[in-house]
Amino acid sequence: MAVHSYDVVVIGTGPAGESAAINAAKHGKRVAVVEKQSAVGGNCTHRGTIPSKALRHQVRQIMAFNTNRMFRDIGEPRWFSFPKVLARSQRTIDQQVAMRTNFYARNRVDLYFGVARFKDEHTLMVRDDHEGIEELHAQKVVIATGSRPYRPADIDFRHPRIYCSDTILSLNHTPRTLIIFGAGVIGSEYASIFSGLGVKVDLIDTRDRLLSFLDDEISDALSYHLRHHGVLVRHNEDYASVEGDEAGVTVELQSGKRLRADAFLWANGRTGNTDELGLESIGLQANGRGQLTVDEHYRTEIPHIYAVGDVIGWPSLASAAYDQGKNASDDLLDEPFRMVEDVPTGIYTIPEISSVGKTERELTQARVPYEVAQAFFKDTARAQITGDTVGMLKILFHRETLEILGIHCFGDQASEIVHIGQAIMQQKGEANSLKYFVSTTFNYPTMAEAYRVAAMNGLNRLF
Incomplete structure (x- = not known):
């Protein structure tokens, strides 16, 4: 059995693992990465962010075609099957894999495909699909193994009509009706996707409002538009049983309600991928959700072993994971370090949502004298041209200093628009001011111009 020595070994090739490995390699370190799947990219590329967002894009195009009057001159509205739409998304996945494989090759990072397990604090055993074993010795280790859907034991996920957010991507038919349990980010995104394909969706929420971490006005807007597209949202519910048969799935709720649909999607919670790492060999222990605890430098209780990305929990975003990987890598290289904070939220429902900073509720509880600046997309020329008039930009700012305290956006391109406000x-000091948007010339017509419109609206409230 061959033994290979490295300065850094990274476990996982999702955004967190990739950024940690490439950053270390660019600083002259000998680096290896281990990937359990047969191709790089992690769950982000193969089961999460990339396929679901590519799928969403295809559905938006279908919705635009089916609702645009101009296209009615071409023909009647068209129905598209879920597998056919999903197949288009595979092209994006293939492009991502090819690009990311090239990253490792260009930076001379060694790739090992297999399951990594700790032998001791500095040694990893990598077992491939053919039972071949490689031994890797590392001065530093970065755990970036990501997460997978939490799957409760009392639900039979082997049943062909019961899915989790991973297996839903293998759905080979288009259900007429679908029950989604869990109304977090993943559940809300899939509710948008399936309802956009004409599927009747029941969205079961265990809480009293959708995505309660969002600004209340934005959460309310999401609820309205999901219902507008035919999603029935049921709040404050939990399941008693989920039973599948040849014709569909029956869900009994603890409230006594009985729901029936062609298929069932579980989208409630995720578990860190730590169960195969052999953590007991090095004295580390994951919590009940399979997540590792780290300090402010992403170090576990063993200082030369770092953990980043979904495997450490919040905020469980690809963007944050990428930053965490780089910053952990900077720390082990003794480079300048920063903790990832104030991460913008990007939620790819239809329409999409993005926000950064404080919500109205948080500012009110903290007794901060804030004011609201608003711009509705229906009033902007660019939105009128494109027809994407749903949504708004909302800026929360300090009444006295005009400091920007929060940016909240709902509508087309929200995840792009938010970054302008984030930069300010x-x-x-005084550079962070609502006045920036009034004194800056924006291209016209653009969605970015909403910042000028909102800033004028906000300043008018002060006088």
Whole structure:
């Protein structure tokens, strides 16, 4: 059995693992990465962010075609099957894999495909699909193994009509009706996707409002538009049983309600991928959700072993994971380090949502004298041209200093628009001011112009 020595070994090739490995390699370290799947990219590329967002894009195009009057001159509205739409998304996945494989090759990072398990604090055993074993010795280790859907034992996920957010991507038919349990980010996104394909969706929420971490106005807007597209949202519910048969799935709720649909999607919670790492060999222990605890430098209780990305829990975003990987890598290289904070939220429902900073509820509880600046997309020329008039930009700012305290956006391109406000929020002193948007010339017509419209609206409230 061959033994290979490295300065850094990274476990996992999702956003967190990739950024940690490439950053270390660019600083002249000898680096290896281990990937359990047969191709790089992690769950982000193969089961999460990339396929679901590519799928969403195809559905938006279908919805635009079916609702645009101009296209009615071409023909009647068209129905598209879920597998056919999903197949288009595979092209994006293939492009991502090819690009990311090239990253490792260009930076001379060694790739090992197999399951990594700790032998001791500095040694990993990598077992491939053919039972071949490689031994890797590392000065530093970065655990970036990501997460997978939490799957309760009392639900039979082997049943052909019962899915989790991973297996839903292998759905080979288009159900007429679908029950989604869990109304978090993943559940809400899939509710948008399936309802956009004409599927009747029941969305079961264990809480009293959708995505309660969002600004209340934005959460309310999401609820309205999901219902507008035919999603029935049921709040404050939990399941008693989920039973599948040849014709569909029956869900008994603890409230006594009985729901029936062609298929069932579980989208409630995720578990860190730590169960195969052999953590007991090195004295580390994951919590009940399979997540590792780290300090402010992403170090576990063993200082030369780091953990980043979904495997450490919040915020469980690909964007944050990428930053965490780089910053952990900077720390082990003794480079300048920063903790990832104030991460913008990107939620790819239809329409999409993005926010950064404080919500109205948080500012009110903290007794901060804030004011609201608003711009509705229906009033902007660019949205009127594209027809994407649903949504708004909302800026929360300090009444006295005009400091930007929060940016909340709902509608087309929200995840792009938010970054303009984010850039101003991160400035120091007087540079962080609502006045920036009034004194800056924006291209016309653009969605970015909403910042000028909102800023004028906000300043008018002060006088």
